[in-house]
Amino acid sequence: MVRRHITWLSVAISVIVDVLLIAGGFNMAWWLRYIGGIGGTVGHTNFVPLASYAGMRNGLVLVMILVFVASGIYRMPRGRSFMIDASQLIQGILAALGLLVIALFIVRIPFSSRLLLGYSGVVVTALLLAARLLKRLIRQIFWRRGIGVLRVLVVGDGMAARDVMRDLLRNQASGRQLWGCLTLDPQRASGGLLVESGSPVVVPVRGSVDDLDAVMQAHNIRQVLIALPGSEGQATQRAVRTCQRRHVEFRLVPELYGIAARHITIDDSYSRPVLNIREPALNGQQQALKRALDIVLSTIVLMPVGLVVMLVIAVLIKLDSPGPVFFRQKRLSLDGSVFWLYKFRSMKVNAEAELARLQHMNEAQGPIFKMRDDPRLTRMGKWLRRTSLDELPQVINILLGEMSWVGPRPPIPSEVEHYEAWHRRRLGTTAGLTGLWQVSGRSLLSFEEMVKLDLYYVENWSILLDLKILIKTLPSVFTGKGAY
Secondary structure, three states: OHHHHHHHHHHHHHHHHHHHHHHHHHHHHHHHHHHOOOOOOOOHHHOOOHHHHHHHHHHHHHHHHHHHHHOOHHHOOOOOOHHHHHHHHHHHHHHHHHHHHHHHHHHOOOOOOHHHHHHHHHHHHHHHHHHHHHHHHHHHHHHHOOOOOEEEEEEOOOHHHHHHHHHHHHOHHHOEEEEEEEEOOHHHOOOEEEEEEOEEEEEEEEEEHHHHHHHHHHOOOOEEEEOOOOOOHHHHHHHHHHHHHHOOEEEEOOOOOOOOOOOEEEEOOOOOOEEEEOOOOOOOHHHHHHHHHHHHHHHHHOOHHHHHHHHHHHHHHHHHOOOOOEEEEEEEOHHHOEEEEEEEOOEOOOHHHHHHHHHHHOOOOOOOOOOOOOOOEOHHHHHHHHHOHHHOOHHHHHHOOOOEEEOOOOOOHHHHOOOOHHHHHHHHOOOEEEOHHHHOOHHHOOHHHHHHHHHHHHHOOOHHHHHHHHHHHHHHHHHOOOOO
């Protein structure tokens, strides 16, 4: 009950602050219009004192607060980005202003100034955004000192649970602290669970799922994330009832592997909540736009400077070791289509024949092979790999339409044979020379993390996202982070 009182007190303070800012913003807008003369000097005959606008000001305050409450602005969860919060706030302000304009047309106040209402919208928006940004900065300061941090317990230790734990570990600025997890297996109800989050992190195992009630009672657990497999429906129901009985905030984390979707929405037209999955973002005209960008960039790269660089690299490869300049390999792209991928040769001749004897030294997880000090690399090859210049001939693949500048890493057929069903969704778009996997750690990422980044890209594609990835690729190439 104390937590509920604290929550309501926080909401009440937020509402009071907003009331003061909205009213103050209206007063500032009146001053700018009638005293500051913004928008044209106001003559004595057209001057309207602030007191005459008290009704409009109070109406603006009331309508905005009601819209904010109805749209859930005071229930925004911690951890959301400032841009999302700002977007929802601006939508609420615009809705409130629209309702007020309609009301003014109905009431027909003779001295009402539409320009004043427009100024009020701008000033109030600036004040509310500034207040929320200041609040966010103050909260960050407190959170860094451990004040007001939300202690989170994850129920489960499977794939969905590990994913949500990884997110919590990476987003330390969200004010949520991963306190530990509960396991399905009572025999492992102690010790730690290794979670990959850039670097391995051991998450404490606080007991089994059956210990949830005792753990919440003994410790100050503020939020529970229930991430149990679909086959554990009864355990999930027990966990939900336990959280409800203890009045502890909880969230259900569904297993959605194999579903690549841009947005997941709730369809409430049925008797129970139903997930609505939209189609991937990249299709139709967007695919044509992406293709046009590929052609333009490839043409620029293959201008004289690029061709000279490729020629110099070719000469250095021939001088360094015997064998061809180029290496080609069968890879898979859109919908599993096979193509020949071209690279500058970075290994000794017949390097693929030696792969079998090196498999036990594989440093990568999943069906891919990665080895930091691969003995098959030539001297020139090590430098090419570190600078990613061995990938340069793939510009030809891009011009041929077999690849794109940005997209999932093109796998070899033998890798795909070991894919799980949800892994294959990364073949839902054209393979890329670079991608989210490359700008997020490259070989330092696990296979599972790489696939999830690829699925995110497929679901959320936009030209802006492609440009951001291309820009981020440059420092990744120069630093050579994760490249080997």
